[in-house]
Amino acid sequence: MSDAALRIEGVGHSYQEGDPVLRDIDLELAPGEFLTLLGPSGCGKTTLLRIVGGFIRPTEGSVFLNGEDVTRVPPHKRRVNLVFQRAALFPHLDVYDNLAFGLKLAKVPKGEIDGRVREALELVRLEGLAHRRSGELSGGQAQRVALARALINRPEVLLLDEPLSALDLRIRQEMEGELRRLHRETDTTFVFVTHDQGEALALSDRIALFDRGAIAELGTPREIYHRPTSALTARFVGDANLMPVDDGWMVLRQEDVVLTEASAVAAGNGGATNGSSERLRGTVRDIGFRGAGYAYVVECPELGEPLKAEVPSEAAQPLPLGAEVFVTWDPKVARVLPKSS
């Protein structure tokens, strides 16, 4: 398959001492695809990104860009660009010269540089800031400049190393939308690294979930969220409840949990079990108002750990702390996964 924008073949990496940080990674990205490498810190996702960028030479395997083996090509000769966690703008240069940096090195004619810098600034909506110093930009602006500085070189693959993690929530949400738009408008292949499952679900065409140096799960956001194949996936993406059953784990999404006050059931009014057959007893230990829903923590004697539930807030008053409740769910939504390590 030579039409892959990026192909990673049997890549593994270990440092002199200790266990390998990456084991036998195979990945193939179609041109224009948005792939997210998702996982907790230390799972090897950043190492893989840096291998693709050329900053780390893998101890095993090969990396192909548009069919060409680039495993031993140094970063400055690869047609990929990396957006760093912190914007990493050159402090001694203004925005214009930051953007023009790569083009000047590539000996692009002056007139063309002017045009492309203007285009790039329009792309990230920072027209008029061309002559600001990097010290005079806000965090969100700096990260946009960093994106423009990478995209202006028209990379074959754009690598993003947790570019939103240093921004605060409001800017981060705004930048999520920007990233989606940039991906649409530039039609570039994106590899995005994050530990934030929300970002991964919101942005990606496909997600590769990493666990201890290996890909634990690869699929579209819908597949990963709704049909996890391992308990780890279910726990990491969406923070689902895991209940031990005979042959493995039962996965129950927080929003699929139905809570009914025990006293209401006993009184016979509104015993809304809604055809849900499964039932546990529990005590409400914590309630948090999240706007659209209440986040409950319910302690069930039959379960090893507290159960988490998210219940829409508009329809009902919150249950009181300490209330005895029945925990029910539709058996169709609960999935049973085999027990793994």
Added chain:
Amino acid sequence: MSARLRHHGVAGAVFTALVLIFLLVPLIIVALFSLHSSPSLTFPFKGFSTRWYSEVFGSEDFRESLFNSLKLALATAAFTLVFGTAAAYGVTRSGSRMSGVGVAIFMLPITLPLLFVGIALLIALRRVGIELSLLTILIGHTLIAFPFFFMIARVALERLDPMLEEAAADLGASPWKAFRKVTLPQVFPILLGAAALAFMVSLDEFVVTFFVSGNETTLPLFIFSRLRTTLNPSINVVSTLLMATTFVLFAFAFVMAMWGERKRARRAGNLMDVTE
């Protein structure tokens, strides 16, 4: 402010003033007597005259030693700038355990007594069979000035964000281009200041120069030889000139360091302010 604190403030000011007077008075007296109208170097001060300046500048020996000193100081500054930057960059970027050993070796000359360095250098030069000349003085001065430069350059380079060099490489810069276009511009003012320091060290270096100068002479050697033959204000003239040069260079180094520091602070501000 309490009375006690104010009292302490006054005492502190008086003490500071006394220390400054103690440090500055000899310098001021040296400068004052360089303008003395009589050959006497002691009070009473009889009047102002520039005759000693004319005499000194009229002296062939003086002009030669001045010229030598300036050449040496300039060459020492240039040498340390190039090699010191390379050494400091190597040590900060190598990541090897041996870099600590490198630092120790580069710093060695200022931990040894100058007398020892001078004698050792003389013996080494003799062994290798190098004639004593301006070149051997230059070797000595570079040896002595190097650690000062290295120390400053290393701190400046270590405080840079290594991510910026990676960003440069990512954008297509070879390691040399990344160094020249990203690393060097950020620390250049500080390096220039440090080179000025090397210039100063060379300008008034005496001990090592004394051993390896052969037939050449520098300003400090000129003063020393004058002291043995004549005792008049012409020595004060040379000393005053040395002092003034050192002062100007120190001010330059200081301004450069402040400028570099302001640039760094701006950059650090940018790194912290990632949240709008």
